[in-house]
Amino acid sequence: MFNLQTMELEKLEGIATAVRRDILRMVAAVNSGHPGGSLGCTDFFVALYFDIMRRKTDENGNPIFDMDGHDEDLFFLSNGHISPVWYSVLARAGYFPLEELKTFRKLDSRLQGHPATAEHIPGVRIASGSLGQGLSVASGAAYAKKLNGDDKHVYVLMGDGEQQEGQIWEAAQFAPNKKLGNLTAIIDLNHAQIDGTTDNVNDNRDLGAKYRAFGWFVEEMNGNDMEEVIRTLRKAQEDPDVPTLILMHTEMGYGVDYMVGNYKWHGTAPNADQLQQALNGLPLSVGTTDY
Amino acid sequence: MKKYEYTDKKDTRSGFGAGIAELGKTHPNVIALTADLAGSLKLEAFIKEFPDRFIQCGIAEANMMGVSAGLTIGGKIPYATTFANFATGRVYDQIRQSIAYSNKNVKICASHAGLTLGEDGATHQILEDLGMMKMLPNMTVINPCDYNQTKAATIAIADHVGPVYLRFGRPVIPIFTPADQKFEIGKAWHVNEGDAVSIFCTGHLVWEAIKAGEMLSEQGIEADIINIHTIKPLDEEAILASVKKTGCAVSAEEHMINGGLGDSVAQVLARNYPAPLEYVGVHDTFGESGTPDQLMQKYGLTADKIVEQVKKVMARK
Known part of the structure; x- marks a missing residue:
């Protein structure tokens, strides 16, 4: 039976609050970026980097980043527009200095609007933003791990609007046929995309049934419940020949009351007053600071 | 030749x-x-x-x-x-x-x-x-x-x-290149030394350029034939050295003229050493069904066409 220590859980939730504050301040500073999906996926990112993934570190516990990523778990972000949450979590996990978050979306920054490798930001292994490509890339990385006899795991996060891209379904067919049991794909199921709800724009219908039919092991979880996220991700690595797909139910804008469930916050930054209001509702816990 | x-x-x-x-x-x-x-x-x-x-x-x-x-x-x-x-x-x-x-x-x-x-x-x-x-x-x-x-x-x-x-x-x-060759990326291959005209050719058009060179040689025209196998990075040095010697050039490729090798050559010449240039390639049209030989004839990707363009460009010197 899964049992996360209360202390551990409180610590992760404290980090998640600090990350949510980073996201809001980052997008507000440049009046652009995508806060909605970033906030909704914050608990998942914190769970992944601070609990789930086996990452390479030096003797002081600081992360070591190399492009090949041999003998460590890998993460790919397919819906690259939620870069603020990833950058914040990478910085807080020690991949680069926290104050670098100030450069997000600015000229000469390593923190491009959408994740990229050209500026050599540690933690990022492929550019993403043009949707639908991450599942293929993660499948290739998982395939390479199998060829290399590397027993570590590959995770990839996708959006639910992104499921409308055709390439996703090419990859969805490929991964189970190649027995990529070392691959876990997560869909951020927040039912929102730029032009409205996913149901209205182009209904994805039953994604679980679709992936099951393609040969995936399908799980569901509440992506805004830290304990449930960790429990589900730990369970997801059981069958060596079957990739796992997790339908992660989240609320866009989670943690900021006026953003929750409103697709208008997909790609809109809060103004100064709205930012202050949001930060007031997310007090820092002991041991965390803003960038 | x-x-x-x-x-x-x-x-x-x-x-x-x-x-x-x-x-x-x-x-x-x-x-x-x-x-x-x-x-x-x-x-x-x-x-x-x-x-x-x-x-x-x-x-x-x-x-x-x-x-x-x-x-x-x-x-x-x-x-x-x-x-x-x-x-x-x-x-x-x-x-x-x-x-x-x-x-x-x-x-x-x-x-x-x-x-x-x-x-x-x-x-x-x-x-x-x-x-x-x-x-x-x-x-x-x-x-x-x-x-x-x-x-x-x-x-x-x-x-x-x-x-x-x-x-x-x-x-x-x-098959006309040596079996034991070492391929150098970005380094053009000098097929023939000449001083009358430069022919920059790639892919299937290289053999056509060799045939064109023989036809021209019989008429007393020695073509400087250069095989550009690497379209990018382009061997600009080889292109400029040749055109400085010949004063004019023809490009030959099985590709659209827009965006092809000839376009790259034109950029190099325009920036460094403006000289007349003519193209052998496909002119803003799609292809069609046919045998390879029929198609190369119909769309003008032949030794004869290279000779024709050589005459044209030499007249512009």
Whole structure:
């Protein structure tokens, strides 16, 4: 039976609050970026980097980043527009200095609007933003791990609007046929995309049934419940020949009351007053600071 | 005119197949991928020898490009193979984001390029691929001219770190370059020394340029013939040295004039040494069904056409 220590859980939730504050301040500073999906996926990112993934570190516990990523778990972000949450979590996990978050979306920054490798930001292994490509890339990385006899795991996060891209379904067919049991794909199921709800724009219908039919092991979880996220991700690595797909139910804008469930916050930054209001509702816990 | 003879004829795609099979022995990280075209790409020998290093992707080229990008992250050297049309136009955004912008060590190996694909017609006869690929930052673009050069290029690109587009074709053509050549990326091959006109040729048009050179030589015109097998990075030094000697040039390629080798040559000349230039290539039109020879005749990709353009450009000196 899964049992996360209360202390551990409180610590992760404290980090998640600090990350949510980073996201809001980052997008507000440049009046652009995508806060909605970033906030909704914050608990998942914190769970992944601070609990789930086996990452390479030096003797002081600081992360070591190399492009090949041999003998460590890998993460790919397919819906690259939620870069603020990833950058914040990478910085807080020690991949680069926290104050670098100030450069997000600015000229000469390593923190491009959408994740990229050209500026050599540690933690990022492929550019993403043009949707639908991450599942293929993660499948290739998982395939390479199998060829290399590397027993570590590959995770990839996708959006639910992104499921409308055709390439996703090419990859969805490929991964189970190649027995990529070392691959876990997560869909951020927040039912929102730029032009409205996913149901209205182009209904994805039953994604679980679709992936099951393609040969995936399908799980569901509440992506805004830290304990449930960790429990589900730990369970997801059981069958060596079957990739796992997790339908992660989240609320866009989670943690900021006026953003929750409103697709208008997909790609809109809060103004100064709205930012202050949001930060007031997310007090820092002991041991965390803003960038 | 230097004499070029051949004893054998083969398709350039077979040069690719032989090259990758040989590479498999020396480079354990080379992986071959295809999208339901293993036979057309002549991968049989590689698959037989290294079955675990072959990935059949099925008819899903976009996924194949993404999987290839992912494989490089595990240190692999993926050779992603299909027809040139499906290797470029169909998957341009996947190549742009996951391979070129991300600077991944993927070798995109494209067969059946251009009109010489023949009877299948214009849906499959891509004439825009060199242009699309050379516009991508980080991308190296190579278009070899015969079996031996294609084999040598296939082997050479494994040791070049970065994305490569390697373009070859279907028809059986003379083998006129040495079997033991060392392929140098970005270094043009001087086919013939001359001073009357420069001929910059690539791919299947190199043999046509040699035939044109012989015809011109009989008329007392010695052409400086240079094989530009690497479209990018372009050997600007070789181009300028030649045109400074001859004062005019003709480009020859099985590709659209817009965006092709001739366009690249024109840029070099315009910036450094303006001189008359004429083009042998396809003029803003799609192809059609026919035999390779019929198509090359109809669309003017022949030795006769090169001679005609040489006369035209020399009159402009």
